[in-house]
Amino acid sequence: MTDENLNTLIEHSEDAPFLLSDQEIRDIINAVRAQDPDTVHAILGDLAPVDIAELIAKVTDEDRRELLLMYGETMNPLVFAEMDSELRRTTLSTLAAEQVAGIVSRLESDDALGMVLDLDEQFRQEIIRKLSSKIRLAVEEGLSFPEKSAGRLMQREVVAVPQFWTVGKTIDYLREAANDLPDDFFDIFVIDPAYHVLGQIPLNRVIRSKRSVKMEALVLDEIMTIPATMDQEELAIIFRRDNITSAPVIDENQRLIGVVTIDDIVDVIEDEAEEDMMKMAGVDQGDMYRAVLSTTGTRFRWLFVNLLTAILASMVISLFDATIEQIVALAVLMPIVASMGGNAGTQSLAVAVRALATRELSGANTWRIIWKESLVGSLNGFAFAVLAGVITALWFGSPMLGVVIAAAMWINLIVAGFFGACIPIILNKYGSDPAVSSTVFLTMMTDVVGFFAFLGLAAVLLF
Amino acid sequence: MTDENLNTLIEHSEDAPFLLSDQEIRDIINAVRAQDPDTVHAILGDLAPVDIAELIAKVTDEDRRELLLMYGETMNPLVFAEMDSELRRTTLSTLAAEQVAGIVSRLESDDALGMVLDLDEQFRQEIIRKLSSKIRLAVEEGLSFPEKSAGRLMQREVVAVPQFWTVGKTIDYLREAANDLPDDFFDIFVIDPAYHVLGQIPLNRVIRSKRSVKMEALVLDEIMTIPATMDQEELAIIFRRDNITSAPVIDENQRLIGVVTIDDIVDVIEDEAEEDMMKMAGVDQGDMYRAVLSTTGTRFRWLFVNLLTAILASMVISLFDATIEQIVALAVLMPIVASMGGNAGTQSLAVAVRALATRELSGANTWRIIWKESLVGSLNGFAFAVLAGVITALWFGSPMLGVVIAAAMWINLIVAGFFGACIPIILNKYGSDPAVSSTVFLTMMTDVVGFFAFLGLAAVLLF
Numbered sequence: 001m002t003d004e005n006l007n008t009l010i011e012h013s014e015d016a017p018f019l020l021s022d023q024e025i026r027d028i029i030n031a032v033r034a035q036d037p038d039t040v041h042a043i044l045g046d047l048a049p050v051d052i053a054e055l056i057a058k059v060t061d062e063d064r065r066e067l068l069l070m071y072g073e074t075m076n077p078l079v080f081a082e083m084d085s086e087l088r089r090t091t092l093s094t095l096a097a098e099q100v101a102g103i104v105s106r107l108e109s110d111d112a113l114g115m116v117l118d119l120d121e122q123f124r125q126e127i128i129r130k131l132s133s134k135i136r137l138a139v140e141e142g143l144s145f146p147e148k149s150a151g152r153l154m155q156r157e158v159v160a161v162p163q164f165w166t167v168g169k170t171i172d173y174l175r176e177a178a179n180d181l182p183d184d185f186f187d188i189f190v191i192d193p194a195y196h197v198l199g200q201i202p203l204n205r206v207i208r209s210k211r212s213v214k215m216e217a218l219v220l221d222e223i224m225t226i227p228a229t230m231d232q233e234e235l236a237i238i239f240r241r242d243n244i245t246s247a248p249v250i251d252e253n254q255r256l257i258g259v260v261t262i263d264d265i266v267d268v269i270e271d272e273a274e275e276d277m278m279k280m281a282g283v284d285q286g287d288m289y290r291a292v293l294s295t296t297g298t299r300f301r302w303l304f305v306n307l308l309t310a311i312l313a314s315m316v317i318s319l320f321d322a323t324i325e326q327i328v329a330l331a332v333l334m335p336i337v338a339s340m341g342g343n344a345g346t347q348s349l350a351v352a353v354r355a356l357a358t359r360e361l362s363g364a365n366t367w368r369i370i371w372k373e374s375l376v377g378s379l380n381g382f383a384f385a386v387l388a389g390v391i392t393a394l395w396f397g398s399p400m401l402g403v404v405i406a407a408a409m410w411i412n413l414i415v416a417g418f419f420g421a422c423i424p425i426i427l428n429k430y431g432s433d434p435a436v437s438s439t440v441f442l443t444m445m446t447d448v449v450g451f452f453a454f455l456g457l458a459a460v461l462l463f
Numbered sequence: 464m465t466d467e468n469l470n471t472l473i474e475h476s477e478d479a480p481f482l483l484s485d486q487e488i489r490d491i492i493n494a495v496r497a498q499d500p501d502t503v504h505a506i507l508g509d510l511a512p513v514d515i516a517e518l519i520a521k522v523t524d525e526d527r528r529e530l531l532l533m534y535g536e537t538m539n540p541l542v543f544a545e546m547d548s549e550l551r552r553t554t555l556s557t558l559a560a561e562q563v564a565g566i567v568s569r570l571e572s573d574d575a576l577g578m579v580l581d582l583d584e585q586f587r588q589e590i591i592r593k594l595s596s597k598i599r600l601a602v603e604e605g606l607s608f609p610e611k612s613a614g615r616l617m618q619r620e621v622v623a624v625p626q627f628w629t630v631g632k633t634i635d636y637l638r639e640a641a642n643d644l645p646d647d648f649f650d651i652f653v654i655d656p657a658y659h660v661l662g663q664i665p666l667n668r669v670i671r672s673k674r675s676v677k678m679e680a681l682v683l684d685e686i687m688t689i690p691a692t693m694d695q696e697e698l699a700i701i702f703r704r705d706n707i708t709s710a711p712v713i714d715e716n717q718r719l720i721g722v723v724t725i726d727d728i729v730d731v732i733e734d735e736a737e738e739d740m741m742k743m744a745g746v747d748q749g750d751m752y753r754a755v756l757s758t759t760g761t762r763f764r765w766l767f768v769n770l771l772t773a774i775l776a777s778m779v780i781s782l783f784d785a786t787i788e789q790i791v792a793l794a795v796l797m798p799i800v801a802s803m804g805g806n807a808g809t810q811s812l813a814v815a816v817r818a819l820a821t822r823e824l825s826g827a828n829t830w831r832i833i834w835k836e837s838l839v840g841s842l843n844g845f846a847f848a849v850l851a852g853v854i855t856a857l858w859f860g861s862p863m864l865g866v867v868i869a870a871a872m873w874i875n876l877i878v879a880g881f882f883g884a885c886i887p888i889i890l891n892k893y894g895s896d897p898a899v900s901s902t903v904f905l906t907m908m909t910d911v912v913g914f915f916a917f918l919g920l921a922a923v924l925l926f
């Protein structure tokens with residue numbers, strides 16, 4: 001690269017928009033709609049795969065179809081690797097099997113596997129049959145590992161050297177093998193003849209050491225060998241915990257079969273945190289890229305369960321219809337008690353769900369967390385009992401009604417704190433995902449207790 | 464390292480518990496309570512800093528104080544770097560200023576800054592005065608950058624070489640300077656004499672190239688220079704987008720002043736995703752490590768705002784108290800409409816908040832998202848209108864009451880979808896954080912519309 005090239009590079013990178021601008025997106029859409037393939041090719045030719053993936057995500061279904069018709073053939077296969085998986089599934093489904101197989105064949109093993117995984121079962125089998133035997137083998141082996149496991153994330157291309165090699169010999173080998181090495185790597189693994197991992201060496205340790213130094217002298221004090229079946233969430237915790245950039249993956253015979261690198265883990269971390277948030281709200285991941293009907297269907301299930309719990313709460317209310325008939329103020333006030341319970345409980349719930357996901361909550365501190373949440377619920381419960389009690393007494397001119405709402409509020413916020421912490425812990429203990437169903441159980445609890453305590457106390461104390 | 468050492472290492476790493484076990488935690492707590500410092504030192508001496516940090520997080524406040532008294536003096540300062548920031552703040556606050564300054568002085572520049580940042584203002588100033596001038600300078604410069612900016616995350620120790628150097632000369636230099644280099648680095652930067660960044664070279668490109676190759680021939684096609692003032696959230700998006708392991712940070716004169724590495728970014732990504740989830744639930748980050756009173760206080764604010772919106776909803780109900788008095792079934796049914804609206808709206812909200820955070824939602828697709836959410840709300844609204852209508856008609860033997868709840872349900876779910884998408888978009892547009900207050904606005908909306916539509920339609924249609 002000449003100096004001039006370097007200078008253009010700097011200028012370009014200084015000007016480089018941090019993301020594709022909305023104006024650029026509009027320009028491309030206009031060219032697509034004007035059936036102007038030359039302009040489309042000219043603009044897209046300058047964009048990085050990740051930008052094209054973003055563009056495809058942001059246009060309408062029709063424009064996307066049009067764009068793929070115009071540009072699909074020449075598109076860099078990496079564009080598909082950069083897409084959201086739900087979007088990729090729908091986009092690839094519109095293409096012919098040959099075309100998809102062609103795209104998959106041009107990717108590295110981990111990207112190829114990721115792409116095949118997203119497809120619907122039948123289409124997937126069709127694609128796999130069309131792959132070259134080498135890639136087919138890699139994909140089929142990947143499929144043999146559990147979903148979301150290290151085996152599915154790993155890259156099969158690894159840099160490993162025997163323990164007795166020196167730095168000099170290693171560097172000479174890397175220079176010779178330059179073209180057969182993975183595109184990117186951060187660590188070199190030291191192995192014995194049976195492919196057992198003896199150590200891990202970050203590249204910077206190699207490059208700063210003299211040629212005569214033995215590789216085994218450079219290994220990290222601790223290495224974490226990852227069984228191919230390990231769940232990606234656990235894997236992400238290890239990467240965060242140990243601040244590592246790659247980790248060796250081993251098979252059931254302890255043999256090195258691949259490497260997981262930090263860039264895959266970054267996606268896992270983002271996905272897992274996002275997943276919890278989405279699950280708690282009752283939304284599937286990739287929801288944004290689903291078609292309207294598919295979104296409606298997946299969300300329906302969650303809402304249906306909520307309808308059932310709402311009806312349950314209504315049944316509790318109907319137990320007291322005679323009481324409400326006499327004091328209609330009860331109907332006016334009862335949603336306050338239920339809603340405060342739901343909100344306070346959600347606070348405890350969010351903390352517990354997150355702490356379980358990051359393993360900050362475990363056997364050693366379970367009871368302390370439950371106790372703390374109950375205590376916080378009790379303290380805020382008392383504060384809001386006083387507030388709601390005074391407001392109610394003034395609003396309806398009835399001190400006794402104030403006492404009733406105060407007592408119900410206090411009870412419900414203690415219940416909310418206690419169950420907000422307990423429900424995810426119990427679900428987790430029995431192997432359920434605490435993020436998925438906690439909210440439903442919790443609101444059921446706080447609605448039922450809120451209405452029952454308030455209306456029940458009213459029935460007892462106000463007559 | 465001898466072969467024997469290597470073998471012990473393997474065995475250890477195979478047996479190594481993936482995290483500290485609850486049994487180990489209990490053993491240490493027992494030793495602390497038995498006032499047995501020898502056992503405490505023996506056990507903790509074998510643990511990595513990250514494990515000790517986890518241990519400290521999981522014990523009670525009293526045990527923690529006791530433990531620090533026994534072991535604090537000899538504790539590796541990295542333990543503090545590994546702690547949750549809220550826990551670190553409270554833990555450090557219990558120590559003397561000299562002791563804290565001593566800990567900070569033994570850390571690398573980015574960890575030292577991070578630790579000082581967490582402290583309360585007054586204590587922070589006291590600590591800074593006690594630091595050595597070199598570290599004080601680094602900390603003060605770090606403090607001059609905006610909160611959560613690249614300048615605060617970066618490490619000041621960088622590996623950079625002139626553009627005309629060869630691979631051979633670079634390696635010779637790294638071998639000589641071995642001890643002055645940062646502990647860990649992934650890229651070498653190419654700079655001109657004025658410290659402008661000309662290119663970035665991953666270590667693996669250097670190590671696989673012949674000695675005679677010029678460094679400038681190895682630079683990545685694109686580099687992203689990061690202004691020190693860039694927000695960490697934007698920075699995380701760039702790292703994810705471009706799959707890089709480090710990025711050069713520049714000052715306002717475009718000069719290289721530091722480097723941000725992927726391990727910092729991993730924490731940012733985890734934090735940002737977690738933050739959104741916590742904010743939507745009305746909880747502060749670090750909530751788990753706050754004392755009961757502090758947790759109660761921060762959560763109170765959020766609940767208080769919710770009390771106000773609940774009272775507003777009650778006022779809407781009270782407009783119709785005469786209607787409810789005549790048909791008490793309305794009181795029984797009205798929470799169903801409000802709660803379904805809240806849940807459906809939260810689904811739209813979660814999708815929009817997340818898409819805004821990841822920049823998947825921008826000007827180009829705003830209207831499409833809003834339209835889609837309204838449509839999904841309308842479709843599910845219709846489905847649940849039919850369901851709720853039929854159930855109500857059968858339950859109360861009144862087809863007209865079924866019609867009323869059906870109509871109200873439909874209206875409320877359309878409103879929920881529309882505002883669930885709109886509210887975060889509008890808040891974001893006016894520079895507010897969409898995750899913080901969206902939920903409050905949304906439930907206010909769905910409660911008010913739910914009650915008003917249901918009771919209003921009842922008042923009109925049932926009399």
